[in-house]
């Protein structure tokens with residue numbers, strides 16, 4: 001029988017490295033991958049399927065605080081959600097969840113699980129939630145790559161902000177950090193370029209291949225791999241995600257053409273000539289031509305920008321010829337900048353689409369999820385590692401700082417803050433300032449930078465001078481010593497493109513490329529639409545630091561939650577745990593440090609206000625004593641400790657006045673909730689009343705329609721669709737006339753309804769008819785603007801699986817009505833990019849006919865029902881009127 005191991009390590013009386021490792025290993029062997037250390041969730045990657053994410057499990061973790069459930073990632077999502085709504089002791093407050101761990105530890109999977117569960121919690125089932133979930137495949141295709149550590153490694157960090165109005169999600173925003181652009185031009189042994197290149201080469205149709213000017217995958221230097229079938233499927237998924245997220249067709253074409261251009265550019269090589277000038281090698285002349293075509297620029301202009309730099313001094317243009325290395329650097333920097341900007345553009349498109357559509361005075365609450373690279377220490381550590389470790393240093397500072405005992409512990413304060421402040425941030429002699437200063441001198445070298453560091457910091461406790469030909473230096477981080485190789489630091493930090501290259505691309509005939517190169521980069525490194533004429537010269541490390549500062553500000557103001565992901569072994573095998581590797585990560589993750597701090601303090605550490613509030617909550621139960629034994633003993637003890645602690649430090653009067661204030665707030669909140677409930681009840685009553693009246697109206701309408709149409713063709717089924725009026729037919733005349741014929745129940749409402757219908761009909765005629773008709777007729781399953789009731793009447797005697805499509809009564813869209821055990825109605829929405837989606841489905845279609853066709857093969861969620869039999873119209877009249885409509889449309 002499995003030994004019962006503690007779920008929360010903070011409850012252990014003895015908590016040292018040995019016992020920590022023992023418990024974690026024991027739990028891992030029992031497939032218990034989640035463990036708490038106080039309020040931190042430790043997650044060990046199982047590298048295998050575990051049935052702990054099924055629907056029933058996620059159901060159990062809704063409002064889980066009321067139940068006693070084992071540690072789980074869903075519990076973190078639930079706690080963050082309930083805290084955001086103010087349901088757990090404190091009032092409503094923004095929340096942030098910080099996920100960290102080394103590559104392959106499971107951060108991205110954890111992020112996805114958190115997102116999924118939060119969507120479950122807010123009972124999300126609309127298009128917005130589908131779009132939020134669809135963002136992932138898109139970001140992964142462009143931002144992930146196969147590395148030796150992880151087959152699907154995120155090569156960028158992200159902070160996803162979910163925005164809520166009360167309990168429902170209203171929008172989302174993504175901030176991306178540190179995309180590893182250098183991967184586009186160089187991949188180490190055993191690693192690959194970004195996924196999208198392989199997906200595109202494997203999945204693209206022969207026709208599109210020709211349009212984009214793509215050749216066989218083996219021909220490209222930037223991404224030679226054996227194409228596999230799975231990539232073809234992935235390409236289809238990416239295209240669908242783009243449709244779902246709302247990309248226009250032309251934008252997709254432009255984007256793929258730019259990617260094709262990047263691939264061709266990578267194949268250009270240079271040769272020296274007898275004169276000083278360089279030329280493109282004979283073998284790659286074709287690639288130059290192809291690149292120019294794909295980038296929409298002139299071939300000779302492209303060549304010039306690769307082989308020389310033009311600068312203007314006192315109104316005079318001066319040309320400086322490149323040597324071979326400089327030409328290759330120019331080529332690679334175009335590829336990196338173009339890719340980086342495409343990625344930034346995708347993120348900004350996603351953000352545009354997911355932006356909350358609410359009035360600006362509506363207050364929104366937020367849950368942020370940060371998934372960022374863990375601390376890195378490789379054999380060779382470059383500029384990228386410095387940026388990542390800088391971010392981790394700051395996160396660790398945050399991690400310790402949000403703990404109250406940290407504030408009280410001057411020892412820890414003295415340990416983290418100075419490294420960060422003095423070594424990195426001090427102006428003008430912090431590492432950041434020195435690097436920026438050196439980057440501004442065109443003649444400065446990486447050696448100069450390291451020499452400056454050595455002279456400034458030789459006595460600093462967290463810096464070590466390295467005597468070597470190569471420009472090396474060492475920093476003692478919170479997680480250990482890291483030796484950095486500064487070769488390439490200045491170039492990478494500048495990350496600028498010469499003005500002549502920028503100008504060339506701004507004038508590209510490919511609209512997207514022109515927009516991307518004209519865009520400015522904000523101080524936080526975000527791509528901005530063209531605002532200023534001059535591109536800000538923001539150095540990379542500066543923008544990393546600035547964006548981190550902005551992030552920290554947000555996080556400090558939010559309620560924090562931590563997930564520490566651990567990789568159990570390097571070979572990505574299930575059921576294997578390498579103790580040394582796990583121990584190293586616990587150290588890098590700062591967990592050992594945390595445990596040390598917490599051992600010195602208390603394991604439950606609410607803010608003073610929260611503590612007092614909890615106490616009030618319990619006391620307000622009237623029967624305080626009886627409620628006590630519902631509270632875990634450790635909590636009571638902690639509360640008492642905290643109480644003593646607070647009383648010792650803060651005067652009693654403040655404590656009591658705070659209690660009184662909290663009581664008052666609670667009372668006000670209760671009253672507000674009661675008011676809201678009352679309003680909701682009233683609204684519901686009105687809604688029921690409205691529905692009842694509508695049904696009555698529709699019933700009348702149906703009777704009228706049946707009556708008036710039976711003379712037109714004598715058929716009961718399709719007559720509700722078309723009625724001839726004044727000798728000229730449109731599919732909606734019956735609706736309009738009938739609605740006008742009704743006794744006005746409420747004149748205003750009828751007018752509004754009539755207006756909505758008129759608008760929908762105009763929308764249908766102007767944008768839909770051409771798309772829907774084929775050979776002058778509508779598909780037989782299309783029934784125009786019939787009511788819900790009419791649709792149900794049509795299907796009532798039909799076999800299961802029978803379906804029809806009708807135009808929405810009061811909105812621009814369709815409804816698919818399906819005969820199951822009863823009739824189901826699925827809303828079909830048309831997105832701004834012209835694609836059709838069934839609400840709640842994750843697939844976009846180019847036409848309504850494609851959508852119907854697709855669901856004859858793939859069931860509709862959540863019941864997975866197939867469309868088997870179209871509920872048809874009477875074809876003769878149908879097609880005649882269809883063609884009439886088309887004619888009137890063309891006129």
Ligand SMILES: Nc1ncnc2c1ncn2[C@@H]1O[C@H](COP(=O)(O)OP(=O)(O)OP(=O)(O)O)[C@@H](O)[C@H]1O
Pocket residue numbers: 045046047048049050101102103104105106107108109110149150152153154155373374565
């Ligand atoms: N909870 C889990 N259950 C099963 N497998 C998992 C789980 N978490 C992670 N994995 C496996 O581990 C792999 C790596 O996880 P993931 O991509 O989330 O790591 P990561 O920390 O985000 O890495 P990187 O920093 O390189 O992006 C996944 O592709 C998956 O196969």
